[in-house]
Amino acid sequence: MKVRFESSPREVATMSTAMLREQFLVGEIFKEGEINWVYSHYDRVMIGGAIPLGNSIALQSFEGLKATYFLERRELGIINIGGNGSVVVDGQRMDIQKLGCVYVGRGSKEVVFESVNSEDPAVYYLLSAPAHASYPTRHYSKEDAAPATVGSQETSNLRTIYKYIHQEGLQSCQLVMGLTVLSPGSVWNTMPAHVHDRRMEAYCYFDVAEGQRVMHLMGEPSETRHIWVENRQAVISPPWSIHSGCGTSNYSFIWGMAGENKDYTDMDMVAIPDLR
Numbered sequence: 001m002k003v004r005f006e007s008s009p010r011e012v013a014t015m016s017t018a019m020l021r022e023q024f025l026v027g028e029i030f031k032e033g034e035i036n037w038v039y040s041h042y043d044r045v046m047i048g049g050a051i052p053l054g055n056s057i058a059l060q061s062f063e064g065l066k067a068t069y070f071l072e073r074r075e076l077g078i079i080n081i082g083g084n085g086s087v088v089v090d091g092q093r094m095d096i097q098k099l100g101c102v103y104v105g106r107g108s109k110e111v112v113f114e115s116v117n118s119e120d121p122a123v124y125y126l127l128s129a130p131a132h133a134s135y136p137t138r139h140y141s142k143e144d145a146a147p148a149t150v151g152s153q154e155t156s157n158l159r160t161i162y163k164y165i166h167q168e169g170l171q172s173c174q175l176v177m178g179l180t181v182l183s184p185g186s187v188w189n190t191m192p193a194h195v196h197d198r199r200m201e202a203y204c205y206f207d208v209a210e211g212q213r214v215m216h217l218m219g220e221p222s223e224t225r226h227i228w229v230e231n232r233q234a235v236i237s238p239p240w241s242i243h244s245g246c247g248t249s250n251y252s253f254i255w256g257m258a259g260e261n262k263d264y265t266d267m268d269m270v271a272i273p274d275l276r
């Protein structure tokens with residue numbers, strides 16, 4: 001488990017490209033046959049990836065958590081961005097296809113990740129936050145999430161937002177999670193941009209075609225910086241930072257948040273002419 005500390009807006013404004021990537025890019029969580037985690041001090045959100053092949057992978061705790069099991073004081077959101085798989089939570093098996101989601105409540109002791117076919121393995125993106133109560137473990141498919149189409153082709157940002165773990169969907173303590181799919185020809189996400197000082201956010205970009213990249217924008221609206229992101233890489237967004245991206249082709253991304261509230265609409269919008 002790697003640890004990422006917080007950085008102040010003043011520090012970020014002075015960072016080199018390498019420093020920005022070291023602090024905010026979550027680059028190597030998806031490795032075949034492994035589960036890997038990054039522990040962020042922003043709202044203590046943990047960002048992980050698991051790719052089971054022939055053998056299943058069990059969720060294990062870490063010395064640094066000082067917990068007898070991983071979900072003793074935490075909740076977990078799982079979205080599959082790969083082939084078909086199953087997640088087994090305390091003996092309850094849930095089949096999870098591409099873009100399916102499982103929420104696992106605090107107090108669940110055993111979480112096991114499986115792939116149906118190791119030639120086309122399930123690729124699980126994981127987000128975990130501290131939890132004060134236990135909400136039911138549940139599965140949600142993409143079809144269960146009421147899609148919202150936003151943006152337009154004219155502004156190259158036509159996209160569909162699927163909300164999974166949120167106030168009107170899967171219930172949680174503080175985790176909010178879903179995904180956004182950009183239409184072919186659209187390349188901008190989250191533009192106009194926003195901040196929400198009450199919640200940190202992480203974006204995990206996927207279905208970025210071979211040879212293509214996404215330029216993720218971050219920083220205070222008046223001091224923006226960028227990080228070039230590859231397929232299946234995530235970026236940590238501090239609560240005071242914009243989080244937006246422009247791809248060299250269309251792509252999808254999982255967004256996930258934790259913090260002061262679970263109100264998806266609680267965003268402070270930034271007018272495009274105000275960006276610097």
Ligand SMILES: O=C(O)C(=O)C[C@H](O)C(=O)CO
Nearest residue numbers: 159161179180189190191255
């Ligand atoms: O495409 C978008 O716009 C988004 O998906 C925005 C994220 O959901 C977000 O940043 C929520 O705070």
Ligand SMILES: [Zn+2]
Nearest residue numbers: 194196201243
């Ligand atoms: Zn946001």
